[in-house]
Amino acid sequence: MRQPDRHRQALYDDHAKRLLGYRRVLAAFLKLVLPELKPYSAGQIVTMIDPDIRISTKILHPDLKIRGLNTEYREKLRHRQDQPADESKGIRFDILFRVQLPAGAREILINIEIQKDKLKNYELLPRAVSCLGELIASQTDREYVAQDYDRLMPVCSIWIVAGQDRNTITAYNLTEKTTGEPDMWGKAELVQAVILGFNEESKPEPGEEPVWNLLRGLFSTTMSVVDRLGILEDYGIPTVQDVEEEVLDMCNLGQGVYEKGKRAGELQGIQQGQTESEQRISQLKQMMVKADRTEEFLAALDNPQVLYRLYREFGIIAN
Numbered sequence: 008m009r010q011p012d013r014h015r016q017a018l019y020d021d022h023a024k025r026l027l028g029y030r031r032v033l034a035a036f037l038k039l040v041l042p043e044l045k046p047y048s049a050g051q052i053v054t055m056i057d058p059d060i061r062i063s064t065k066i067l068h069p070d071l072k073i074r075g076l077n078t079e080y081r082e083k084l085r086h087r088q089d090q091p092a093d094e095s096k097g098i099r100f101d102i103l104f105r106v107q108l109p110a111g112a113r114e115i116l117i118n119i120e121i122q123k124d125k126l127k128n129y130e131l132l133p134r135a136v137s138c139l140g141e142l143i144a145s146q147t148d149r150e151y152v153a154q155d156y157d158r159l160m161p162v163c164s165i166w167i168v169a170g171q172d173r174n175t176i177t178a179y180n181l182t183e184k185t186t187g188e189p190d191m192w193g194k195a196e197l198v199q200a201v202i203l204g205f206n207e208e209s210k211p212e213p214g215e216e217p218v219w220n221l222l223r224g225l226f227s228t229t230m231s232v233v234d235r236l237g238i239l240e241d242y243g244i245p246t247v248q249d250v251e252e253e254v255l256d257m258c259n260l261g262q263g264v265y266e267k268g269k270r271a272g273e274l275q276g277i278q279q280g281q282t283e284s285e286q287r288i289s290q291l292k293q294m295m296v297k298a299d300r301t302e303e304f305l306a307a308l309d310n311p312q313v314l315y316r317l318y319r320e321f322g323i324i325a326n
Contacts, residue, residue, distance in 0.1 A: 022253050023121055025253055026254065031053060032239075032244055033104070035243060035244055037056075040203070041201070044106075051109075063100075100118045102118060114160050115160065116163070117165065118163075122168040123169055132202075143159070162198055167222065174204060174215070174216070176204075176216065176218075180195070181196070208228060208229050224241075233287065233315050252312070255311055255312055291321060304317075
């Protein structure tokens with residue numbers, strides 16, 4: 008692949024992580040994915056998410072004597088001052104944060120990974136298990152000390168893997184099978200992984216899991232900015248400026264979650280989205296010409312954010 012394509016993909020990945028990393032977006036997503044959060048509203052879940060959301064960060068090993076989320080890189084003491092620290096150690100996480108369940112329940116340490124396409128060289132589950140192991144190991148001498156293992160924080164790793172032929176949800180949990188008393192050795196709620204196989208070109212189907220349409224709003228390769236922002240609004244995610252700009256930049260980069268190698272406007276599957284957009288533009292044109300705002304309409308054609316606000320102003324899409 009040419010360097011400009013790699014650079015564009017990297018930029019797209021950064022926008023995708025930041026968009027999903029907004030607390031409102033995370034709350035809507037977690038409600039649809041994690042069973043323990045489904046009873047709560049997205050507004051309640053927002054308050055449970057620690058504001059310290061780390062994007063593209065590393066958890067380091069406990070012998071580095073870190074604090075907080077264990078993400079600040081420090082040199083090991085045995086290193087000489089003029090030598091760089093070994094940054095090859097540890098796993099880099101796309102999104103990392105904590106959720107505090109109500110009623111005094113323990114926090115959950117959650118990471119979310121976004122994969123751009125099908126895996127070719129390895130199976131995903133061992134990699135997810137490796138991430139879970141890193142999340143657990145990072146708590147030594149920080150969440151618990153000595154043999155105080157009861158303070159171990161539950162960990163969860165969620166993977167969004169695009170480029171799939173169909174949408175699938177697969178959950179892995181530490182479960183109990185015993186001939187003794189249930190929970191006699193402790194509760195099996197410490198480790199879980201969720202893998203979402205996502206076809207970003209899929210269309211809504213009756214009875215499908217709601218999370219798929221939310222992911223279309225976040226990462227679709229075939230939908231317009233207006234349509235994607237409309238979906239996010241349906242899930243209670245306000246189209247504030249930061250969210251609008253992330254979606255707009257992602258569309259302008261012309262990449263899906265997985266590599267396409269073309270600008271979004273050149274994609275084969277965008278024809279249906281263009282038809283819907285053209286209908287809206289035609290309707291807006293008629294209304295703005297009638298309102299003697301033709302010049303404003305023409306200027307807005309090159310600015311999707313302005314178009315979106317005009318659609319809302321003239322009632323073409325719901326406020």
